[in-house]
Amino acid sequence: xxxxxxxxxxxxxKLRVLDADDTPLATVDTxxxxxxxxxxxxxxxQPVDAVGHRVVHGGPHHVDPEVVDDALLADxxxxxxxxxxxxxxxxxxxxxxxxxxxxxxxxxxxxxAFHAGLxxxxxxxxxxxxxxxxxxxRRFGFHGLSHAYAARRAGTLLGLASGARIVTCHLGAGxxxxxxxxxxxxxxxxxxxxxxxxVMATRSGSVDPGLVLWLVRxxxxxxxxxxxxxxxxxxxxxxxxxxxxxxxASDDADARLALDVYLHRLAAAVAGMAAAxxxxxxxxxxxxxxxxxxxxxxxxxxxxxFLGVALDAAxxxxxxxxxxxxxxxxxxxxxxxxxxxxLEMARQARAAMGx
Numbered sequence: 469x470x471x472x473x474x475x476x477x478x479x480x481x482k483l484r485v486l487d488a489d490d491t492p493l494a495t496v497d498t499x500x501x502x503x504x505x506x507x508x509x510x511x512x513x514q515p516v517d518a519v520g521h522r523v524v525h526g527g528p529h530h531v532d533p534e535v536v537d538d539a540l541l542a543d544x545x546x547x548x549x550x551x552x553x554x555x556x557x558x559x560x561x562x563x564x565x566x567x568x569x570x571x572x573x574x575x576x577x578x579x580x581a582f583h584a585g586l587x588x589x590x591x592x593x594x595x596x597x598x599x600x601x602x603x604x605x606r607r608f609g610f611h612g613l614s615h616a617y618a619a620r621r622a623g624t625l626l627g628l629a630s631g632a633r634i635v636t637c638h639l640g641a642g643x644x645x646x647x648x649x650x651x652x653x654x655x656x657x658x659x660x661x662x663x664x665x666x667v668m669a670t671r672s673g674s675v676d677p678g679l680v681l682w683l684v685r686x687x688x689x690x691x692x693x694x695x696x697x698x699x700x701x702x703x704x705x706x707x708x709x710x711x712x713x714x715x716x717a718s719d720d721a722d723a724r725l726a727l728d729v730y731l732h733r734l735a736a737a738v739a740g741m742a743a744a745x746x747x748x749x750x751x752x753x754x755x756x757x758x759x760x761x762x763x764x765x766x767x768x769x770x771x772x773x774f775l776g777v778a779l780d781a782a783x784x785x786x787x788x789x790x791x792x793x794x795x796x797x798x799x800x801x802x803x804x805x806x807x808x809x810x811l812e813m814a815r816q817a818r819a820a821m822g823x
Contacts, residue, residue, distance in 0.1 A: 471817050472511070472519040472572070473810040476500070476561050477641075478553035483510055484810045492810075500557045504564035511569065518573045520817035521562050522613060522809060524554040524662070526578030528604045533581070533816035536562055536574040544576070550661050551610075553698065575817040582612025583646070583653045590655040590744060607664075609656035611638040614754060615646040617812040618805045622752040625790055626801045633745035635738050638807070639764065640755035641669040641710070643734075647741040655744035657737050663697055666737055667730045669710035672701035703730065712757045712764070731764070735771035748775050750801040753793075759804055765793065769802065776800040 470493070475482040481503055485493040493514070498506040521536070525547045534540055541562065548555045562574060583591075591606045599605055618636045622628070634648045643666040647655040657665030667673045675697075683693055704710040706726035707718065715723050715730075742748035751772070753765050762784045769779045776799025783793045793802040 469517045469818055469821075470515060471814040472507070472516045472565075473813045473817075474503070474519060474521045474561050474565060475809050475813070476522055476524075476554060476558045478557060481506075481557070481561055482810070483507065485510070485514065485516060486810065486814045490811055490814060500560055503561045504568045507565055508568045516569075516572060518575060518817050518821055519565055519569070520575050520577050520813035521558060521565075522579065522813060523558045523562075523576045524579045524610060525551040525608070526576070526580045526584075527608075528606070530576070530578055531581050531584035533575050533577045533820040535820060536566075536576050540576060550608075552694075554662075573821060575820045577613060577813045577816045579610045579612045579614075580608045582616045583607075583609030583656050586653060586655065593660070605660060607656070607659040608661075609644070609646070609653065610658045610662045611642065611644045611646075611656075612653070613809040613812045613816075614638045614807050615644075615648065615653065615656070616651070617808050618752050618754040619646070619648040620651065621790065621805045621808070622750055622803045625803055625805065626750055626792060628750055628801070632749040633742070633747045634750045634752060635741040635745065635748060636752045636754065637734070637738065637758050637768075638755040639666075639734075639753065639758035639761075640807075642671065643668045643673075643755065643757070645737050645741050647745040649745055655741055657741070667706075667733050668702045669712070670699050670702050670704045672697045672705070673733060712761055716761060716763055727767070731767040731771060734764075734768050738768065738772055739775065742775060748777075748800050750803065751777055752802075753804045754807045756807075759806060762787070765802075765804070772800075777802060 469488050471486050473484045481498050481500055483496045487493055494510055496506050496510050527547050544559050593605055615636045619634050636646045636648055638644050642662055644658040646653050663671055665673050703715055703726050707715045707723045715726050757764055765784055769777045778795035778798040779793045779802055780795045787804045790805050
């Protein structure tokens with residue numbers, strides 16, 4: 469069964485056609501406004517049986533991959549306020565592909581679905597029940613397609629036994645961690661929205677809610693505050709650039725502080741995920757930063773040495789693609805895994821269609 473996967477970011481869309489054996493037949497990177505023409509040019513007369521769409525937010529009711537219909541699209545539009553960067557792009561991409569290839573069955577693959585079964589202790593905010601019940605407040609978690617694939621691939625790559633306690637680190641422009649055991653998410657760092665958790669390229673990550681309320685009382689409008697937390701914070705706020713490559717290459721004090729803050733939060737969060745998993749057997753890096761920034765992996769490992777994390781320096785520096793990074797005899801296995809959300813989306817699309 470051939471599947472077209474549509475992986476929507478906030479400003480770019482990656483299209484890929486995979487055959488029944490998951491061999492890539494075609495790949496195109498485009499922008500949201502050009503998805504329809506790109507699909508038309510890419511597919512031509514090429515037979516494709518289904519399309520899998522990455523959708524960041526499924527809300528409380530969409531916890532499995534689903535065939536797209538008008539009712540589902542309406543639900544996804546309602547969730548736009550919870551993921552303003554990604555959700556509108558995903559909805560627009562679904563509509564664009566529908567317009568040019570209405571014959572294709574479309575399956576929505578939700579980033580939140582992997583975390584839908586979080587234990588109540590991990591999913592519940594300590595907020596008044598009347599709010600939790602009225603608004604459906606809970607920690608949703610994101611990057612689920614990436615975390616699911618990375619954990620499964622690392623298990624195979626490292627030969628991990630059933631029940632291995634894995635922390636997956638999806639580090640890109642957006643960043644989150646997940647504690648995974650037997651393919652199940654036990655905890656994650658993002659919450660009700662993708663703003664919670666780690667320091668990211670332009671997002672603040674977790675901040676004191678009292679600080680946010682204080683800023684509102686100082687006259688900062690909610691919309692301005694949201695835009696600042698989403699687009700003007702994180703590395704951009706600390707170092708003046710959202711590009712981790714520039715941060716790592718810089719010698720100035722702001723860049724050094726940005727790197728220290730990033731790694732401090734990252735290591736603390738990994739330790740928290742290890743606690744949620746009941747220990748740590750494997751630490752896995754994926755995403756643009758996780759795959760391509762050896763100093764970030766090394767800095768995290770150094771701060772996590774007390775858990776038994778140790779990298780082989782040569783393996784870490786030379787890693788290209790999927791690779792083990794563990795130092796000989798290290799108690800915790802470490803690996804880097806190329807992000808392949810497309811493979812997870814294709815798997816889910818086939819499952820939703822009974823293939």
